Amino acid sequence: ETGVTQSPTHLIKTRGQQVTLRCSSQSGHNTVSWYQQALGQGPQFIFQYYREEENGRGNFPPRFSGLQFPNYSSELNVNALELDDSALYLCASSAGTGIWANEKLFFGSGTQLSVL
Amino acid sequence: AQSVTQLGSHVSVSEGALVLLRCNYSSSVPPYLFWYVQYPNQGLQLLLKYTTGATLVKGINGFEAEFKKSETSFHLTKPSAHMSDAAEYFCAVLIAGGKLIFGQGTTLQVKP
Numbered sequence: 565e566t567g568v569t570q571s572p573t574h575l576i577k578t579r580g581q582q583v584t585l586r587c588s589s590q591s592g593h594n595t596v597s598w599y600q601q602a603l604g605q606g607p608q609f610i611f612q613y614y615r616e617e618e619n620g621r622g623n624f625p626p627r628f629s630g631l632q633f634p635n636y637s638s639e640l641n642v643n644a645l646e647l648d649d650s651a652l653y654l655c656a657s658s659a660g661t662g663i664w665a666n667e668k669l670f671f672g673s674g675t676q677l678s679v680l
Numbered sequence: 681a682q683s684v685t686q687l688g689s690h691v692s693v694s695e696g697a698l699v700l701l702r703c704n705y706s707s708s709v710p711p712y713l714f715w716y717v718q719y720p721n722q723g724l725q726l727l728l729k730y731t732t733g734a735t736l737v738k739g740i741n742g743f744e745a746e747f748k749k750s751e752t753s754f755h756l757t758k759p760s761a762h763m764s765d766a767a768e769y770f771c772a773v774l775i776a777g778g779k780l781i782f783g784q785g786t787t788l789q790v791k792p
Binding site: 568595597599604605606607608609612619620622654656658668669671672673674 | 722778
């Protein structure tokens, strides 16, 4: 049991809309990472938040943004949705940052986003 | 730049046969390497990892992997496949900043 929960599980949006995905970290974890997994691909790192601040970002445009709250839950926001944004979005939590912390990532089941 | 290549997007084995999933990495620093499994409609579950020390690492469900620096490989094996092993498998390398770089994935099919 990972303890990382994501909502919603599935979502359908149209091009140009905005979407917010949510993640509740495992108890005791203060770091959250978001990954995008397109169909047939491996997950790609979007960004990481540690203690409410962005702590690393992948090659994603600024319309992908995030928040981490004092209780360490997190949101991923995507503006101006494009068809290529259709993917499984995975949230992962860990305790702390750095190599030793990221050895122990716990993933949620993901949110499947479809953009029509 | 670090990268991960998984050779073979689909691997099919018979139940009871050896499972071998191939992973090669590119890294300018000593790598931290991982294998994850993903069942349909689920997130990623860690199978095993190599950080330092023994190059043969054992994971859950009878899987193991060997880190071979000279070959820049981290292949995943299991002596005897079970139907429940059918899933998507991802090799990944951990780089600075806590970012995991994943391979494209290998779908394992287990035939009865």
